[in-house]
Every structure is written in structure tokens, then in C-alpha cells.
Amino acid sequence: MDQLSRPGLTISQVAAATGVSATTLRAWESRHGFPVVARERGRHRRYAAGAVDDVRRVLALRADGLTLDAAIGRVRAAVHPTDRTVFAAVRRLHPELPVQTLTKRTLLALSHAIENECCARASSPHLYAGFQRHRFLDSSASRWRELARTAEVAVVAATGVGDADRRTSLQVVEIPEDSPLAREWSVVCHAPDHSAALAAWELPGQEGVADGRRRFEAVWSLDPAVVADAAVAAHRLLGGLGVADVPAPPPARLPDARESAAWGLAASVLLRALAEVDTAH
Known part of the structure; x- marks a missing residue:
């Protein structure tokens, strides 16, 4: 050690x-x-x-x-002792961010957009993701192996992770079944030239609901300061589950007020558009 x-x-x-x-x-x-x-x-x-x-x-x-x-x-x-999820940390630090209720299907579309853009644009990013359960991670494993090839750090977490997963190129950590992280869906891409973060928690009382229709409260941002905070929270929370030898995410370049307002507006507009898509479905 x-x-x-x-x-x-x-x-x-x-x-x-x-x-x-x-x-x-x-x-x-x-x-x-x-x-x-x-x-x-x-x-x-x-x-x-x-x-x-x-x-x-x-x-x-x-x-x-x-x-x-x-x-x-x-x-x-x-990082605060009461933060048990990335969603909780982002909400505490940035209460101004809009919160939207979205289905799992819409969250997947937004997650894939963040992952694809990160793969295309980010230089040596710090990547973190929470997939809730192992079968959801398994369906995205090939995408994340590709992301990990050019990442400085790539850490993913889910419940039910087996020994075979730990031998992949990704840092894969086990989420205890009773952990609040088991209810969270998150994707964080933190790099000097590109930042995006999504954090969402599954609303209770959805037993028997089809996977794609499960509802989550979600926040997301392109603001480097917000994304840096999400990356720090993910690093600490997942590190507590056994991440080995992973450097901490660097601090973000501090944006000016105009940049922060533009990123906030972009996130708000897109979330409203996604909500309309959810309603249409």
C-alpha cells in the first residue's frame, strides 16, 4: 500500500x-x-x-x-459529512441549480450525450459514474472502457460488482445494497477544456415500474465550478468504497458571472426540453 x-x-x-x-x-x-x-x-x-x-x-x-x-x-x-450522494453535495453547494423530475430513459439520453461529448472533446478527464445496479453498468461497460483509454481517472460504481469487473481497465467499486449511492444515477466529466455533470436520485415508491419509466430528480451543469464540486464529491464518496491510487480531481478554472449565467441558462433550457420529451412519451 x-x-x-x-x-x-x-x-x-x-x-x-x-x-x-x-x-x-x-x-x-x-x-x-x-x-x-x-x-x-x-x-x-x-x-x-x-x-x-x-x-x-x-x-x-x-x-x-x-x-x-x-x-x-x-x-x-x-465535502460535508452529511453528503451521502453526489446529488446531495451538488444541491447543498449549488441550491440555485434547477431540479427536474425525469424518467430513466431521458437520463440515459443525457448521460450518453455527456459521455460522447467528453470522449470527443475532453483532454485527460477525471470521470466518475454511478450506475445503481450491476446490470446497468454491464450494459455500458464497453462505452466506459473506451472512455477510460484517454482519461486521467475513470471510476464507475454499482451494486453487485464481481471480481471479473475489477480486472478491467476501469476502476470499478462495489456499492453496498443499503447505501444511498445505490439510488443515485450520476455521470461526471471534469477536464480543463470540457466539463459536464449529471446527478440524480430515484424517487421512492416505484416498485413494479418499468425500468425506462422510473422517475428521478436530476440536476446537471456545464459550469466548471459546479462540475469540480461534483467531481470532488464523487472522488471522496467512491474513494470511501475502496478506490485505490486515484488522484484527486483538480480545481476548476473559476468562471466569471457572465459565463456562469450562460451555463445555467443552457442547463435550464435543456432540462425543460427534456421534460417536454418525457411528457410526450
């Missing part, structure tokens, strides 16, 4: 992995309570492995022009 994948990193290990001196890390802890530190007996600092990714994200956001306070605040906000 890689040293950084074990819990309980020392301050010198975090400093070596991030290039931030131990003195600076102590100053951040004193002034900002970041990165979060636990104390062993004897008062020695110990950090979780995720602290390395958190510090690196702060450095990248600082290079993007954010103040230290703003960068630390953004990294802290990206």
Missing part, C-alpha cells in the same frame, strides 16, 4: 507530498483550523490521507487568484 493511502500521516509526510512547509501547515492550522488534524498520545499531529488532496486543492485555487481564506473555505465546503 502506498504511504499516502494509509491514515495517520505525519506533518512531515504532508509537507513532502504537497510542498507546503511544516511551519506553514502549523500556521494554517492555528489561523484557519485547516487541514484538520488529530492528535495522538504525546500530542503528535496526524492527518488523514485526504489532507494531501485538500492542501493541493488550496494551492491550485491560490494559483487561480483566490485569497487563502477563500481557497480554504471552498475546499472545506466541497
Whole structure:
């Protein structure tokens, strides 16, 4: 096991992995309570492995022009203990996004559009997807093997994953049957030149409903800041299920207000169009 994948990193290990001196890390802890530190007996600092990714994200956001306070605040906000799904994290961080009720058939069309565009345009993307159950992942496995060929990271998750799946070129992780992630459908493509994210959760009480007609509440976005937050949530949530040696997604280029408004309008218009298609069917 890689040293950084074990819990309980020392301050010198975090400093070596991030290039931030131990003195600076102590100053951040004193002034900002970041990165979060636990104390062993004897008062020695110990950090979780995720602290390395958190510090690196702060450095990248600082290079993007954010103040230290703003960068630390953004990294802290990206993952919350109450976030049990990507959908929950995106809704908490971006409550302004429209939520639409869509059928599984429409979600599949939107998912395929995101996957195809990502394959055509994105350079070394970080890809994450939640397929609910293994049979849904199995039907898309060939598409995702192709996506993984040019991806920096490609992680997919479902319930009922067998050992054979773990030997493919994809990082495939098992979702426990009782996990909230088993009710989620998600696709995240995060890259410097292309970003798109879709997260949806299945509404309860649909036993006996045909698969294509199952209804989900969905959010999606092309805004790099939103997609970066979705990627961080997916990385942390799927990492908790056993992803090995997968680098954390990089922070997004921060869009200006006009760009964010345009992406928000595009998502809203398309969701309304998809809702009309759902109604027509």
C-alpha cells in the first residue's frame, strides 16, 4: 500500500507530498483550523490521507487568484459529512441549480450525450459514474472502457460488482445494497477544456415500474465550478468504497458571472426540453 493511502500521516509526510512547509501547515492550522488534524498520545499531529488532496486543492485555487481564506473555505465546503450522494453535495453547494423530475430513459439520453461529448472533446478527464445496479453498468461497460483509454481517472460504481469487473481497465467499486449511492444515477466529466455533470436520485415508491419509466430528480451543469464540486464529491464518496491510487480531481478554472449565467441558462433550457420529451412519451 502506498504511504499516502494509509491514515495517520505525519506533518512531515504532508509537507513532502504537497510542498507546503511544516511551519506553514502549523500556521494554517492555528489561523484557519485547516487541514484538520488529530492528535495522538504525546500530542503528535496526524492527518488523514485526504489532507494531501485538500492542501493541493488550496494551492491550485491560490494559483487561480483566490485569497487563502477563500481557497480554504471552498475546499472545506466541497465535502460535508452529511453528503451521502453526489446529488446531495451538488444541491447543498449549488441550491440555485434547477431540479427536474425525469424518467430513466431521458437520463440515459443525457448521460450518453455527456459521455460522447467528453470522449470527443475532453483532454485527460477525471470521470466518475454511478450506475445503481450491476446490470446497468454491464450494459455500458464497453462505452466506459473506451472512455477510460484517454482519461486521467475513470471510476464507475454499482451494486453487485464481481471480481471479473475489477480486472478491467476501469476502476470499478462495489456499492453496498443499503447505501444511498445505490439510488443515485450520476455521470461526471471534469477536464480543463470540457466539463459536464449529471446527478440524480430515484424517487421512492416505484416498485413494479418499468425500468425506462422510473422517475428521478436530476440536476446537471456545464459550469466548471459546479462540475469540480461534483467531481470532488464523487472522488471522496467512491474513494470511501475502496478506490485505490486515484488522484484527486483538480480545481476548476473559476468562471466569471457572465459565463456562469450562460451555463445555467443552457442547463435550464435543456432540462425543460427534456421534460417536454418525457411528457410526450
